[in-house]
Amino acid sequence: DVKVTQSSRYLVKRTGEKVFLECVQDMDHENMFWYRQDPGLGLRLIYFSYDVKMKEKGDIPEGYSVSREKKERFSLILESASTNQTSMYLCASSSVTRVxxxxxxxxxxxxTVT
Amino acid sequence: DQQVKQNSPSLSVQEGRISILNCDYTNSMFDYFLWYKKYPAEGPTFLISISSIKDKNEDGRFTVFLNKSAKHLSLHIVPSQPGDSAVYFCAASLSYNTDKLIFGTGTRLQVFP
Known part of the structure; x- marks a missing residue:
């Protein structure tokens, strides 16, 4: 059974704090993604990675950075959290050899950033 | 610029009837389309997909129709059940960049008894 886990279900941080969101997948997938979901805006791609240490900006990368040191782990970093980064963050993975x-x-x- | 649009933010359907969720796209280079379902406080889960070489794909109660000339796809759920109440996202993949998906804004479906 495929599994993608995220380090926290709920997080409350203060404005200006550095925030780390961790994602781990156990499917040996090459691609990993970070999205945010906001009402009326759907899922918007922040960053994605197609290999270890490789990253590519998505549609809304401003204010975010990412790290992928191991194939199974992809981290999203908010260098200085702001209230407009209050959102639902979703991690995803996919395989390049997929059907x-x-x-x-x-x-x-x-x-939630307060 | 929203390349994948779901113009109905919400839909309410009676149990047992048909639910039709619509999705429009603007980029003719999209060649693969997916539907995802999302419950509150959970991640989206894959529901059904269709390649641009087809105009219909069916899986149980779920059928996706693709009209390439109109750049329109729809998801039909028959019969609708209360457990189908969720937010539905359509997504599209470009022929030259198949690793990325472009998602629509979502439609909240409520199925009432």
Missing amino acids: SYEQYFGPGTRL
Whole structure:
């Protein structure tokens, strides 16, 4: 059974704090993604990685950075959290040898920045 | 610029009836489309997909229709069940960049008894 886990389900941080969101997948997938979900805006891609130490900006990378030191782990970093980064953060992974283009998602982290 | 649009933010359907969720896209280079379902406080889960070489794909109660000339796809759920109440996202993949998915804004489906 495929599994993507995220380090926290709920997180409350103060403005200006550095925030780390961790994601781990056990499917040996090459691709990993970070999205945020906001009402009326759907899922928007922040960053993705197609290999260890490789990263590519998505549609809304400003204010975020990422790290992928191991194949199974992809971290999202908010260098200085702001209130407009309050959102649901979703991690996903996919395989380049897939039969379909399906991405597998973790349960999400609800981040509140006060 | 929203390349994948779900113009109905919500839909309410009676149990047993058909639910039709719609999705429009603007980029003719999309060649693969997926539907995801998302419950509150959970990650999206894959539901059904369709390649651009087809116009219909069916899986149990779920059928996806693709109209390439209209750049429109729809998800039909028959019969609708209360457990189908969730947010549904359509997503599209570009032929030249198949690793990324472009998601729509979502439609919240409520199935009432």
